Amino acid sequence: MGDITTEQPIIEIRNLSKHFDDFEALRDITLDVHRSEVLCLIGPSGSGKSTLLRCINFLEAYDGGEVRLEGELIGWKSAGAPPRKPLSGEALRRQRQHIGMVFQQFNLWPHLTALENVAEALIHVKGLPKAEAMTKARAALAKVNLSDKEANFPANLSGGQQQRVAIARAIAMEPSVMLFDEPTSALDPELVGEVLGVMKQMAAEGMTMVVVTHEMGFAAHVADRVAFLEGGRLVTCAPPADIFGREPDDPRVNAFLKTYRERNVV
Amino acid sequence: MELDLFVRYGPALLSGFGVTILCWIVGSLGGLVLGFALACLYRFGPRPLRWLIQAYVEVIRGTPFMIQLFILYFGGPHFGLLLTPVQAGIASFIIYGSPYFAEIFRSGFNAIPKGQIEAARCVGLSEGRILFRIILPQMLVPTTAPLTNFFIILTKETAILSVVTVPELLYETQTMASETFTFVEPFLVLSLFYWLMVIGTSWLGDKVERRVTRHLRRA
Numbered sequence: 001m002g003d004i005t006t007e008q009p010i011i012e013i014r015n016l017s018k019h020f021d022d023f024e025a026l027r028d029i030t031l032d033v034h035r036s037e038v039l040c041l042i043g044p045s046g047s048g049k050s051t052l053l054r055c056i057n058f059l060e061a062y063d064g065g066e067v068r069l070e071g072e073l074i075g076w077k078s079a080g081a082p083p084r085k086p087l088s089g090e091a092l093r094r095q096r097q098h099i100g101m102v103f104q105q106f107n108l109w110p111h112l113t114a115l116e117n118v119a120e121a122l123i124h125v126k127g128l129p130k131a132e133a134m135t136k137a138r139a140a141l142a143k144v145n146l147s148d149k150e151a152n153f154p155a156n157l158s159g160g161q162q163q164r165v166a167i168a169r170a171i172a173m174e175p176s177v178m179l180f181d182e183p184t185s186a187l188d189p190e191l192v193g194e195v196l197g198v199m200k201q202m203a204a205e206g207m208t209m210v211v212v213t214h215e216m217g218f219a220a221h222v223a224d225r226v227a228f229l230e231g232g233r234l235v236t237c238a239p240p241a242d243i244f245g246r247e248p249d250d251p252r253v254n255a256f257l258k259t260y261r262e263r264n265v266v
Numbered sequence: 267m268e269l270d271l272f273v274r275y276g277p278a279l280l281s282g283f284g285v286t287i288l289c290w291i292v293g294s295l296g297g298l299v300l301g302f303a304l305a306c307l308y309r310f311g312p313r314p315l316r317w318l319i320q321a322y323v324e325v326i327r328g329t330p331f332m333i334q335l336f337i338l339y340f341g342g343p344h345f346g347l348l349l350t351p352v353q354a355g356i357a358s359f360i361i362y363g364s365p366y367f368a369e370i371f372r373s374g375f376n377a378i379p380k381g382q383i384e385a386a387r388c389v390g391l392s393e394g395r396i397l398f399r400i401i402l403p404q405m406l407v408p409t410t411a412p413l414t415n416f417f418i419i420l421t422k423e424t425a426i427l428s429v430v431t432v433p434e435l436l437y438e439t440q441t442m443a444s445e446t447f448t449f450v451e452p453f454l455v456l457s458l459f460y461w462l463m464v465i466g467t468s469w470l471g472d473k474v475e476r477r478v479t480r481h482l483r484r485a
Contacts, residue, residue, distance in 0.1 A: 107385035121389035153481040
C-alpha cells in the first residue's frame with residue numbers, strides 16, 4: 001500500500017450511530033477506509049459488524065453521523081442532525097452502483113442463469129447494449145473461474161460457485177469498493193477456499209474491500225487493517241499483526257480471539 | 267338426437283360460446299391485472315390504502331357474484347351508469363375476480379426471500395424493474411396452480427351473466443331449449459363447450475407452470 005496518510009480516504013465514516021427501536025446497534029463509529037485497502041470487521045455476533053457494513057450502502061438507514069464515499073454523503077440529502085431527508089430513489093441507485101455487495105446467503109436470482117444474473121444490471125442499470133453486457137458479464141465470470149457454468153441456474157451450482165457468481169455480479173459493475181457480509185459463513189468447509197481465493201486475488205489487484213468475516217486466517221493474512229467491534233462500538237482498528245499478536249492490547253479482543261487460538265485457527 | 271336442431275341453432279350456440287369466451291377472457295384477465303395492482307398497492311402503499319384494499323377484498327368476497335352483477339346493471343342507471351348487458355357483465359366479472367387474484371398474489375409476494383431484493387437494490391435496479399424482473403417471475407412458481415384453478419372456476423361463473431340477458435352460452439342454450447322443447451341435447455352441447463374451456467385452461471396452466479419452474483429442475 002502507498003502512503004495512506006496523505007490521500008483522501010475512499011470511505012469516511014464519522015460518528016455513525018444506528019438504532020433498531022430501543023436497541024442501539026451502532027454507537028459513534030468513526031472509521032476510514034483507504035483506496036485499495038482491505039479492512040476486515042471482526043467481533044462477536046450481534047456486535048454490529050453486519051449493520052455497519054449495511055450502513056455503507058444504505059441498506060440500513062443510519063440515524064446519526066455520516067458515511068461518505070469519495071466525499072459524497074451516502075443515503076441522506078444533507079449532513080447534520082436528524083431528522084434529515086433521504087435521497088431520492090434515483091440518486092441512491094446511482095450511489096449504490098459504485099458499491100458492490102456480496103451476501104452470506106449469495107442472494108442470486110434463482111430464475112436467471114449465472115450469466116443473466118451478472119448481465120442484468122449491466123443492461124438495465126448501466127444501460128449497456130446487450131452484446132456488450134454479455135461480453136462484460138462473461139469476463140466477470142472468467143475472473144471467478146466460472147466460464148464453463150454461465151448457462152447454469154443457481155440451483156445447479158454449488159454454494160461456492162453461487163458465491164463466486166455473486167462476486168462476479170458485483171465486480172461486473174466496476175464498483176469503487178466491495179462489501180462482503182460473511183461471504184463464506186454459509187459454505188461447506190471444503191468450499192470456503194475457492195471463495196477466499198477469489199477474494200485474495202481481488203485484494204491483490206487493488207480492490208478496496210470491507211469484509212465482515214469469521215475467517216481469522218483471511219483477516220490475519222489478507223487484511224491491511226482489522227477492526228474489532230463489540231456491543232455496537234468500535235473497540236480497536238489496527239494492522240492484523242497488532243490484533244493477532246500473542247497479547248493484544250485490549251482484553252476484549254484477547255477474549256474474543258482466545259476461542260480461535262484454541263482451535264488453532266490463527 | 268335431432269341433428270337438424272343443431273343446424274338451426276348452431277350459429278346461435280357458437281355465437282353464445284363466443285360471447286362467453288369474450289366475457290371470460292376480458293373479465294378474468296382484467297380481474298387478474300386489477301388483482302395484481304391491488305396486491306402491489308397493498309404491499310407498497312401507505313397504511314390507509316391497505317385498510318381500504320382490505321375492506322374492498324372483504325366486501326367483494328363476501329357477496330355473491332349475481333348480486334354484484336344486479337347492483338351494477340340494474341342499480342347503475344340510478345347513478346348515471348348506463349351499461350349494455352355485455353359491458354356490465356365484463357365489468358362485474360373484473361370486480362368479482364380481482365380480490366381473489368389479489369389474495370393469490372399477496373401470498374406470492376411473501377414467497378420471495380428479502381435478500382434477493384436487497385441484492386437487486388445493491389446493483390442499482392429500479393423498484394419497477396425489481397417487481398417485474400425479480401419478484402413477478404418467481405411469484406408465478408407458487409401461484410400458477412391457484413391462478414389456473416381460479417381461471418377454471420371463472421369459466422363456469424360466466425353462466426350467471428345470462429340473468430342480465432348477456433347473450434352468452436347458457437342464454438342461447440336456454441333459448442334453444444324453450445323454443446324447441448329439447449333439453450338433453452342443448453345442455454350436452456353446453457357442457458361440452460365449458461369442458462373445452464376448462465381443459466384448454468388447465469393445459470395452458472400446465473405449460474406456464476413448466477416454464478416458470480424450469481430453473482428449479484436439476485440439470
